[in-house]
Amino acid sequence: MLGASVALSVVIFGALWLKTDALFFRLLLGIGLGYALTRGFLGFAGSVNRAYNGGSTKLMIVLMFMFVVTAIINAGFLLNSELSHYDLWINPINLGLMVGGLMFGFGMTFSSCCASGVMTDLVTDLPRAGITLVFFGMGVYLGLPLQSSLPMITDTLVSSSSFAGKGVFMPDLFGNGLYAYLGAILLTIFFASIVIYLSKKYESKRRASGTFYGVDTEIEQEKWLKLKKQNQLNLLNYSLVKLTRNYL
Numbered sequence: 001m002l003g004a005s006v007a008l009s010v011v012i013f014g015a016l017w018l019k020t021d022a023l024f025f026r027l028l029l030g031i032g033l034g035y036a037l038t039r040g041f042l043g044f045a046g047s048v049n050r051a052y053n054g055g056s057t058k059l060m061i062v063l064m065f066m067f068v069v070t071a072i073i074n075a076g077f078l079l080n081s082e083l084s085h086y087d088l089w090i091n092p093i094n095l096g097l098m099v100g101g102l103m104f105g106f107g108m109t110f111s112s113c114c115a116s117g118v119m120t121d122l123v124t125d126l127p128r129a130g131i132t133l134v135f136f137g138m139g140v141y142l143g144l145p146l147q148s149s150l151p152m153i154t155d156t157l158v159s160s161s162s163f164a165g166k167g168v169f170m171p172d173l174f175g176n177g178l179y180a181y182l183g184a185i186l187l188t189i190f191f192a193s194i195v196i197y198l199s200k201k202y203e204s205k206r207r208a209s210g211t212f213y214g215v216d217t218e219i220e221q222e223k224w225l226k227l228k229k230q231n232q233l234n235l236l237n238y239s240l241v242k243l244t245r246n247y248l
Contacts, residue, residue: 037116045117049109092168111132
């Protein structure tokens with residue numbers, strides 16, 4: 001009841017106080033995504049943690065589908081729109097990004113959650129998730145001033161700054177208009193397919209080597225599905241026997 005009251009209050013106050021309908025729409029999208037992540041008890045870093053600790057790559061595969069769907073939705077918003085209205089944040093892929101990505105990855109591995117995982121872990125493991133939230137915020141606000149001034153970030157041997165806007169916006173790789181966004185979607189699907197293929201190969205290898213331990217929630221789901229199928233089969237057999245007896 002408390003959670004429902006807070007969610008309803010956020011929607012009501014957002015509708016009354018937010019200056020534009022676009023902001024209110026983004027609020028609704030954020031609430032929907034947060035609710036889905038909380039109910040699904042997942043975070044983006046959790047996909048890697050589950051794969052490493054238990055061998056399960058189901059979450060990683062689901063996230064790839066989520067990225068593809070998000071890319072399609074974004075293309076629908078951006079197509080035939082003025083991109084300056086969205087204030088897109090497009091940065092080059094360079095050494096600074098690679099080092100920062102590794103630092104982020106190690107940190108999230110140690111804490112077993114990232115920004116999205118904090119939402120689910122705050123209620124189950126407050127000290128760890130709380131520490132993650134504090135230092136995650138510090139990393140963002142301390143790192144933002146550095147990313148525009150450090151030479152290793154702004155000017156490195158490994159950089160995509162030759163692209164327009166000094167960043168990688170995939171529709172730029174395919175020209176303009178519909179075909180640009182269609183090409184970007186297909187490229188996103190291609191990258192996601194590679195991750196899905198490698199994920200399945202990795203899980204199969206863990207199963208074959210006897211090091212697949214699974215995840216508690218996924219194991220419970222599999223047991224429930226097997227039990228459901230068995231009950232459906234038993235009900236079908238009972239119905240067939242009863243029908244046969246009535247016919248005879």
